[in-house]
Amino acid sequence: MSTVVVSIALHGLIALVPVNVTGGATLTVTPGGLAGADHMAALLVNAEDLSIVPDTFEGKRCLAEHHPQLAFTIPTDSTLACRNAGCRILPATPATPLQCSCVPRSRRIWLTPDSSPPPQQFPAVPSTEIPSDKNPGFSYVANVASAKLRLDPKVLNDSPPSLAARMVFPLGTLLACDLATRPRDKENSNVHSLSFRPLHELPDGGKYKSQAAAQRLVVTNRFDTSVGALTLHMSDLHGDNEVAIALPQSGTVDVELTNERDQPLSYDDPCDDGVGRDFGLVYELAANPPSWDERLLPHVTPTTAVTEEEVANPACVHHPKKGLMSRPICAMASFIQ
Numbered sequence: 001m002s003t004v005v006v007s008i009a010l011h012g013l014i015a016l017v018p019v020n021v022t023g024g025a026t027l028t029v030t031p032g033g034l035a036g037a038d039h040m041a042a043l044l045v046n047a048e049d050l051s052i053v054p055d056t057f058e059g060k061r062c063l064a065e066h067h068p069q070l071a072f073t074i075p076t077d078s079t080l081a082c083r084n085a086g087c088r089i090l091p092a093t094p095a096t097p098l099q100c101s102c103v104p105r106s107r108r109i110w111l112t113p114d115s116s117p118p119p120q121q122f123p124a125v126p127s128t129e130i131p132s133d134k135n136p137g138f139s140y141v142a143n144v145a146s147a148k149l150r151l152d153p154k155v156l157n158d159s160p161p162s163l164a165a166r167m168v169f170p171l172g173t174l175l176a177c178d179l180a181t182r183p184r185d186k187e188n189s190n191v192h193s194l195s196f197r198p199l200h201e202l203p204d205g206g207k208y209k210s211q212a213a214a215q216r217l218v219v220t221n222r223f224d225t226s227v228g229a230l231t232l233h234m235s236d237l238h239g240d241n242e243v244a245i246a247l248p249q250s251g252t253v254d255v256e257l258t259n260e261r262d263q264p265l266s267y268d269d270p271c272d273d274g275v276g277r278d279f280g281l282v283y284e285l286a287a288n289p290p291s292w293d294e295r296l297l298p299h300v301t302p303t304t305a306v307t308e309e310e311v312a313n314p315a316c317v318h319h320p321k322k323g324l325m326s327r328p329i330c331a332m333a334s335f336i337q
Contacts, residue, residue, distance in 0.1 A: 003222040004230050005252045006111065008169060010042050011178070011216040012259035013066045013278060015285050015333040016141055017041040017151060018122050021114075021168060031151060033336035036119030039170055040219060043155050044068045044104075044259040046164040047281045057292040059199055062271035062328070063278055064261045068165045070102045070109065072232055072255040078246045085234060085243040097254070100245060106159065108235050109167035109257070111247075113228040117170050117221070122336045129193040129304060130212045131311045136176045140214045141334040142196065142279075147296055149286040151335040159237035162284040166237065167257055172221030176214040177316035180329045181308055182274065182300055183267075190305040194298035194329065199275070203301065213276075213298055213331035218316065225249050265327040274300030276329030285335070298331050 010016070018037035020030050031037075047066035054060075071090065074082055075098070079089055082100035090099040124146050126139035145151070154160045181189035197208040223230050230249055235242040247253050265272040276298040283289045 002225050002250075004225055004248065004250060006221055006223055006230070006247075006255060007252060008219045008221075008255045008257065009216060010219075010257050011332065012330065013045045013047050013281060014257070014259050015043040015045065015144070015282055015335060016217060017043060017156070017335045018120065018171070019156065019168065020119075030156070031335065031337050032119070033122040033334075034124065036121050037171065038116050038119045039168055041156055042167045042169075042257060043285055044164040044166070044257070045281050045284060046162055047259070047278070048105075048164065052284065054292055059275070059277040059280070059297075062275075063281070066259045066261055066278070066281075068104050069258045069260070070104045070165075070256070071099050073097045073248055073253045074100045074245065075248050081243070081245045085245060102234070104165040104234060104257075106237055107165050108237050108239065109165065110233050111169055111223065112231050112233065113224060115170045115224065117172065120171055122334075124336050125209060126211050129210050130191060130306055131179075134311055134313050136179060136212070136214065136311060136313065138174050138176055138217070138334070140176045140179065140212055141217060141332050142194075142211065142213045142298065143334045143336045144282060144286065145335045145337045146209060147196075149283070149288070149290070150337060152285055152287045155285050163237065164259065165257075169219065170221055172219050175218040175220070175313055175316055177216040177218055177313060178214065179212045179308075179311060180215055180276070180298070180300075180331055181326045182305075184307070189308045189326075191308050191311055193301045193304035194276070194331065195301050196296040196298055198294055198296060203299070208296065210301060210304070212311070213329070215326065215330050215332060216316070217332060260330070267327070269327070272327045274302075274329070276331055278328060279331055279333065282333040298329050300329070
């Protein structure tokens with residue numbers, strides 16, 4: 001069997017949902033995190049039009065548009081297919097291979113040949129507020145469903161306005177990386193516990209959960225190329241207008257899917273106050289989104305922290321990372337249900 005290692009790095013305003021996939025190319029996707037899932041759905045929140053946020057929400061002035069981006073390794077003979085897909089070529093450098101860069105707005109993304117790895121179960125919440133070692137698990141991707149919300153099923157199989165893009169891929173080795181930090185000094189940072197609560201509410205351990213929060217997830221898997229060429233596909237969210245781009249058939253392929261602000265906030269910006277207001281946009285993916293004033297937003301807990309060095313997974317440094325920041329807090333979300 002010949003295999004290719006694919007490393008998928010995700011960060012930004014993305015909700016991660018462990019799912020099960022049935023129906024082959026028709027891709028019927030259902031949540032399955034608590035009982036067991038063999039795939040992951042990365043749901044990029046549509047945050048390019050902030051008119052959905054009511055003017056009465058006091059934190060609106062601190063929100064910013066987020067823009068989906070996709071970049072992936074390609075061989076030289078896929079440059080034409082990349083351009084024909086409406087994407088652009090990023091030339092190889094001494095540090096990076098040749099890449100195809102796309103704006104996957106309103107796009108569905110998947111890889112073939114697909115596989116069905118053994119199902120994985122996911123805890124709803126982490127066992128400790130802050131990891132006790134350098135291997136924080138997936139549970140440090142903040143679970144919105146723990147607030148008794150359910151995912152809108154349309155975001156998995158349809159094209160609701162709350163969704164900017166969707167990628168579904170087989171599960172593999174998961175690395176939760178880049179827990180949200182605050183600077184300790186010019187060169188060092190602390191990882192803090194974050195209290196998820198509405199604006200203007202005080203911390204309440206009996207009412208609101210607190211945990212460190214990952215800002216990046218890296219999923220590594222091996223694809224069996226003896227059953228078919230490794231290919232990245234894109235279509236619109238309904239599955240029409242598909243394009244296929246061949247990926248390298250040996251070695252390691254990097255895929256990076258992001259949904260970020262254009263620029264981080266400057267230090268001492270009034271909105272860089274330890275509250276991740278952008279996280280409120282994730283609730284648009286819920287079946288019944290709470291009002292903006294009731295949405296649980298990550299707030300830094302200043303007194304609960306460890307140094308970044310104590311919990312940073314050294315394996316994370318080997319994977320691509322562009323534009324990642326903690327100004328403001330840019331925690332990713334999950335729906336474990």
